[in-house]
Amino acid sequence: MSELTAPTGQEPALRAVPRADGSAPLALVLGGTGYIGGRLVPRLRGAGYRVRVLARDPARLAAFPWGGDVEVVAGSADDAAAMAEAVRGVDVLYYLVHSMAAGPGFDTADLRAAETVADAAAAASVRRLVYLGGLHPAGGDLSPHLRSRVAVGEVFLRSAVPTLVLQAGVVIGSGSASFEMVRHLTEVLPYMPAPRWVRNRIQPISVRDVLYYLLSAARVDADVNLAVDIGGPDVLRYGQMMNGYAVEAGLPQRAIASLPVFTPGLASHWVNLVTPIPRAIARPLVASLQNECVMDDHAIDDLIPLPEGGLMPYRRAVALALGRVAADDVETSWQDAEVLGAPSDPLPSDPEWAGRTVYVDERSALTSAAPERLWAVIAGIGGENGWYSTPVLWAVRGWMDKVAGGVGLARGRRSRSRVSVGDVIDFWRVETVEEGQVLRLRAEMKVPGQAWLELRATAADGGSRYDQRAVFFPRGLAGRLYWLAVLPFHGFVFRGMANRIIATAEAEAAGAPAAGRRKSA
Structure with a gap:
């Protein structure tokens, strides 16, 4: 199976299990127009699920090739009436909503939305809830963004719906905010004065493997209700991630100096200055990097087997995100890069700052x-x-x-x-x-x-x-x-x-x- 197209949802282990009456199960995706959601929906359909998407602005779905092939409910996760309509007849619910760029009070808004969704899912007897949270160390002082994601996961785990919380760190794929920060910092700066967090250890994961775990989560045993860490096979320091990107992009190794003067706020200003990533996005990303993001356990391996061929190494994921043909490492034309169909390829709805500079x-x-x-x-x-x-x-x-x-x-x-x-x-x-x-x-x-x-x-x-x-x-x-x-x-x-x-x-x-x-x- 080509790494460019995996997972398409066609592997037997990822196929949807029909209902007792033989009909296809229904998956509800909250955050379907986001980075992960926009890539998950076609793979759910390819695996045999009917898909429903909740969207504040249904018109945005027109940007997706699959926009006309899904059921659409207008509304937001904190709207009880919209959620009651959205969860009707649903078998598995994917919660991929995060207030990454929200202002003050985002954590309260996150909790309110999670509680609304949990109540609606329980009332509709949804069989499985899957939440993509953030990888974080056990204990310690977490960033506000990570604390909020942990709290949302706990709301779902306390609900009446069996929940699997997948806690991922830096996701490697074109369009992922974390990857785009690595991309732009590395490409723009031959020398980088950087905060201390460039020495922190991180366990990145390819978007291909995130999608694999999300698809597989719909088929775990009905009594599973827990949070598990997911990550790729490599544990790297942030500086090593930048230089790994440089190698795959054909750039010289970057000189990186760790300086003690960069506060999270100052570092986010710096990232916003030298990259196109908005400060509202850069700030929570930078704050989250104050913590080491490494898997504390591998309980996921007891629930979901490794994907065919194993988890994707960091540099292979970078090569995929850069549009290189995985089979023979031949670079594509700029035209081909738009139509490869890999999980890491840009989507029309990805933000303008995502993707390579052109x-x-x-x-x-x-x-x-x-x-x-x-x-x-x-x-x-x-x-x-x-x-x-x-x-x-x-x-x-x-x-x-x-x-x-x-x-x-x-x-x-x-x-x-x-x-x-x-x-x-x-x-x-x-x-x-x-x-x-x-x-x-x-x-x-x-x-x-x-x-x-x-x-x-x-x-x-x-x-x-x-x-x-x-x-x-x-x-x-x-x-x-x-x-x-x-x-x-x-x-x-x-x-x-x-x-x-x-x-x-x-x-x-x-x-x-x-x-x-x-x-x-």
């Missing part, structure tokens, strides 16, 4: 030239035909690449008019060809990151539409500085390219000579 330059225009004429110009780009913009800048970029040990512009292209996947075009390689429509080139020049250029022709009223997109995934601070350095030239290069490609297509459609191509190269 810089994009987009140009679009309508032209009177027919799509096939526009495509002919696109398919012939580069080599002797040139790049249709500011020849001096292209020549300088090719020379710089050559000096840096790259291939430069000397490779040309095999054919002036035909293009195939795998072809070389100067310092690009053809990654995708959709004949008559799309040409995608992957950069083979020396750059601190990954770059693509996509050119597209589509039919439009009376002619065609030209779309041009340059995509850059920066690697570390150097990649971000590189993009900022070349940004002023994009107006000359990319705008000029779009204008001249359209002009050439229109001129050739009118029967004018195409000699202007080489002049612009």
Whole structure:
């Protein structure tokens, strides 16, 4: 079974057990539009469950591919009337609601919502309640966020509904707030002055394994009512997690200095300054890191067997979150990264600060030239035909690449008019060809990151539409500085390219000579 798609819910051990009448059991997900919930719902459906989702704003479900395949109840967890409707006929209830970014009084709101849900579930004779809580040390002074999650778990454990509380620490997957903090801190800072908590031990767990445990929790024995720790196979210090990320991302190891001057409040300001994570999210994350988050016991192993192939190691989880193909470690194209379907892939509803940093330059225009004429110009780009913009800048970029040990512009292209996947075009390689429509080139020049250029022709009223997109995934601070350095030239290069490609297509459609191509190269 591929690590990219596990768990899909198709393993026999995760399949739903039909009701006595043979019908599929009903799962209610609270927090279905959140990070974990949005990934759990399709796996529940794949395992044979009917799924109902409680949502404050049902319109948000339209962002999910499965949004039209679930029952929806409008409301919130602290609304007794909405909960009474939501739990009707439910077999298993998943509580994935957390007040991560809430202000003062969030702990009281958390308790009120948990009590409302527990009462409603008991009244409806729900068979199983599953709560995803936070991994924490036994005893000791916990952060307000962790204390609240422990208190919510205790409400459910005291209820009349058999409850399994799964206590997880740092979840590794694109979009997870904890992972995004690791990602952005590591990529932006080659040297990091850090609080003492970088030396604390943490037991991260991949989102794949969290989903596996959540699915499995629906099938534990009916008399199980307890809280258990879950974690991956690696116990690391936070600094080791950052450097493990650096290795998988192709970055140098980061120098990390532990300083005693960072209070949780100051550290959250620092995280907010150097990453896109909002301070309202950064503060509870940082506060929780004051505690070591390591499993105190392995009682989970007596309830749920390990997933096929074992728990995922930290660095493999990072590689998955970065969009690498687990089977052969070949990096995907930027387009593939959006459709892999792995549990760690971004979802449309994930916050804007989630996922890798991507810089994009987009140009679009309508032209009177027919799509096939526009495509002919696109398919012939580069080599002797040139790049249709500011020849001096292209020549300088090719020379710089050559000096840096790259291939430069000397490779040309095999054919002036035909293009195939795998072809070389100067310092690009053809990654995708959709004949008559799309040409995608992957950069083979020396750059601190990954770059693509996509050119597209589509039919439009009376002619065609030209779309041009340059995509850059920066690697570390150097990649971000590189993009900022070349940004002023994009107006000359990319705008000029779009204008001249359209002009050439229109001129050739009118029967004018195409000699202007080489002049612009």
